[in-house]
Amino acid sequence: MIRIVLIGLWICGVALGSLYFAVWQNSATAAVSSQSKDVLDFGKTDSFSVPIILDGAVEGYIVVQLGYTLDSRVKAMVTVPVAPFINDEIFRQFYGHFSDVKDVQKVEFASVKQSVIDGVNAKFPEPLVRDLLVEQFNYITAKEIRDQNTKGLSRQAPAAP
Incomplete structure (x- = not known):
């Protein structure tokens, strides 16, 4: 039982970590592109x-x-x-x-x-x-x-x- 709970927590941690990284990467790219793009x-x-x-x-x-x-x-x-x-x-x-x-x-x-x-x-x-x-x-x-x-x-x- 403890093993299943630990696997569940591991999956949640990996999912939240990848979501955080994706949002952070997307916001950094948008900031750079808005500064470098001349309108x-x-x-x-x-x-x-x-x-x-x-x-x-x-x-x-x-x-x-x-x-x-x-x-x-x-x-x-x-x-x-x-x-x-x-x-x-x-x-x-x-x-x-x-x-x-x-x-x-x-x-x-x-x-x-x-x-x-x-x-x-x-x-x-x-x-x-x-x-x-x-x-x-x-x-x-x-x-x-x-x-x-x-x-x-x-x-x-x-x-x-």
């Missing part, structure tokens, strides 16, 4: 254009639309929208910084991207923008725009009275 939010800017002006004349436009990832923890502390800050920084990068239109067509977006991220993050107490993703990044010359706007007008001759 990111995604957003995108509206499409906008930056004029390229040389010698007082508009030579073309850079048309930009970007996606961005934000640190959710920092975003929760920020009450203003982030897209206008990104638009402003892109505008600052391109407006008035080119002396030759050919330079615009050779832009290395990786360097622009990093300087935009650094410029935006400098305006907040903690780094907010994690990454920029290009949705649209085009250069359109003023001549192309004029040609597009006057398309069809050269074919139509005024009617004679």
Whole structure:
């Protein structure tokens, strides 16, 4: 009889010990994974254009639309929208910084991207923008725009009275 009671106590002890170990291991893993996992939010800017002006004349436009990832923890502390800050920084990068239109067509977006991220993050107490993703990044010359706007007008001759 004593032998059966001791076996029962042994089984209960092993079961409780394994249950305690499983709960302890699961809570330690959950704490580590919640600390190491970065939660990111995604957003995108509206499409906008930056004029390229040389010698007082508009030579073309850079048309930009970007996606961005934000640190959710920092975003929760920020009450203003982030897209206008990104638009402003892109505008600052391109407006008035080119002396030759050919330079615009050779832009290395990786360097622009990093300087935009650094410029935006400098305006907040903690780094907010994690990454920029290009949705649209085009250069359109003023001549192309004029040609597009006057398309069809050269074919139509005024009617004679």
